[in-house]
Amino acid sequence: MYTDHTPLKELMGHFPQAGEVIWIGLRTATRQEIEIVEETYARIGTGLDGDRYKGNADSKRQVTLIQAEHLAAIGSYLGRGIINPILLRRNIVVHGINLLALKDHRIQIGDAVLEMTGLCHPCSRMEEVLGEGGYNAMRGHGGITARVLQEGAIRSGDRVTILKTK
Template sequence: MDSPDLPRVHTIHVAPGRRLPTKSVVSVEAEAGAGLVGDRYHGSKHRHVTVQALDDLMAAAEALGRPVDPGLTRRNITLTEGPVPTRPGERLTIGDVELEVVRIAAPCRLLDDDLGPGAMQALKSPRGGAVFRLLSSGTITVGDEAVAG
């Protein structure tokens, strides 16, 4: 049964290669131990999925003085609200897919290029989200519930 109080998937973005723009998708296949099919990190050892929250992006936008487009942050999944788990080992279930925190997602220098000067600083922890490994496979779709724990 859906709960109106739980965070949900707001957007999903994948990038086919390093430095290539992300593209918005409605759903994506998550492959346990490998990552999101079609994303640049698919097949990497631990960096399978990056997750951020829309309310953190709004706080970053306030600090920057301009909107922050979720697709330009280079994160894969944006939830409607946080907090996003950030301690290694913490779990998050999105739809039927189980994820485990690897580390905090540090913002990269590309943010200042894509979002303008100051973006990298505005998206520093805890606003930048977290990097997760996939513990199970399945489909992640916009609107799916996200449950921490």
């Protein structure tokens, strides 16, 4: 008899702490400056209010998130300090939680509920904004994409908590 309650599945549901939103950025238009905000609203199908990305309810890339801890890693690979998240064009920077461990989990950030839909791979622009080697410095550290499951406000300082396994 098949069961979802394997020891590995159980381990993958343990998180040592909640994360925290430390930065929110909205991409108002292609190749335009990021607007840094303290609060935004997540909407099903269209992502974050004020962000240029407009998908549909089934889109897997409504919101992008990256770990603050990876900003230091990327900087280290480039021989620099912590990278400014404006350069990476992700929507939300969190710290204190491993985003890659969110596979098959739903997360609550403020009033919104998101679900990880995949990895947010770097694009060729990373060479342009970070310099030579920027693309490779980002590989494996680009964050995740997510879909909005429940609309709500997201604010800087909000906790990032795991709701349940799918």
